[in-house]
Amino acid sequence: MAPPSPAISVAMSVYNGAAFLVPAIESVLAQTFADFEFLILDDGSTDHTRAIAEGFAARDARIRVVSRANRGLVASLNELFALARAPIVARFDADDICHAERLARQHAFLMAHPGHGLVGAATRYINSAGRLAANAPVVRPCDHDGIVSNLEDGPNLCHSVVMVRRDLVRTAGGYRSAYTHAEDQDLWLRLSRMTRLHNLPECLLDYRISPGQVSSRHMITQARHSAIAWLAHRAVMAGGTDPTDGLAALPETDALDALLGTGSAAYVRRRVVARALYAPEALAAEGWDALLGHIADAGASADLWRVAARMLRAGRPLQAARTALQLALQPARYATGNAA
Numbered sequence: 001m002a003p004p005s006p007a008i009s010v011a012m013s014v015y016n017g018a019a020f021l022v023p024a025i026e027s028v029l030a031q032t033f034a035d036f037e038f039l040i041l042d043d044g045s046t047d048h049t050r051a052i053a054e055g056f057a058a059r060d061a062r063i064r065v066v067s068r069a070n071r072g073l074v075a076s077l078n079e080l081f082a083l084a085r086a087p088i089v090a091r092f093d094a095d096d097i098c099h100a101e102r103l104a105r106q107h108a109f110l111m112a113h114p115g116h117g118l119v120g121a122a123t124r125y126i127n128s129a130g131r132l133a134a135n136a137p138v139v140r141p142c143d144h145d146g147i148v149s150n151l152e153d154g155p156n157l158c159h160s161v162v163m164v165r166r167d168l169v170r171t172a173g174g175y176r177s178a179y180t181h182a183e184d185q186d187l188w189l190r191l192s193r194m195t196r197l198h199n200l201p202e203c204l205l206d207y208r209i210s211p212g213q214v215s216s217r218h219m220i221t222q223a224r225h226s227a228i229a230w231l232a233h234r235a236v237m238a239g240g241t242d243p244t245d246g247l248a249a250l251p252e253t254d255a256l257d258a259l260l261g262t263g264s265a266a267y268v269r270r271r272v273v274a275r276a277l278y279a280p281e282a283l284a285a286e287g288w289d290a291l292l293g294h295i296a297d298a299g300a301s302a303d304l305w306r307v308a309a310r311m312l313r314a315g316r317p318l319q320a321a322r323t324a325l326q327l328a329l330q331p332a333r334y335a336t337g338n339a340a
Contacts, residue, residue, distance in 0.1 A: 044070025
């Protein structure tokens, strides 16, 4: 006879996460809510990830380890939702720390609120050493209306502390590979049209920040894809269909007006530059085309002149000079204000 299904499936995808994996796993096993399975998908790691995960699995039958060749995060997340036996899935990342009451608090909320399909929570930052970081906490709206009204800007939901009804994610089509590095934001937008969302105000997760994390390494792509996801969501809310549905990859920015409507390319460039205003090296590299395009779209502004100065201080003199030249050639359409 097959064992009864657990109440919760904790879903973790790991790629070369050995450095922080032990405390992450221990924080799940220390939960006060014990009726869960813990799915750990080793996405082709070349470090000791698999050995660590299998060592824990040998001691705790709730852990199931899947190890295979690298396929990337989106494929891994969809595989985890397919493997989940529980009706509720708790997402978790391999470098974070769950507080002991996390599963209990979130599960209780979903059981008491059947009209809600997803619940997040407040988080605090820790550094690579596991100590509380000096970063100011992210203030997230808690109720559905507050989350929905801020979905364009975010951050509204921390992916690593989301608990969601499994079948809703499957019905929504899962994570979409076209939205690499913004696959979670794209999913939240689609789920917001299907169910109610909520954030618990209490802190239930320590979120580890480090220079190598996705939000740092792939800032430009993440900002670009998040902006396109918003435009696709807006098209659906206006009574149409999602123009990006079924795409294996999103078009280049210059092609977005044809897909999403006039002004879409300028909107995406503006959002990218706004996200990277204080990341001059990102704008000087992956974000270079977006920056020059945004200058042509919007004209000169105080914020964009400051971008040129930051590039110079960051050791990018050629890009700083080119940015300054482009700004000098543009009319000053506004004297101050955000690049966004």
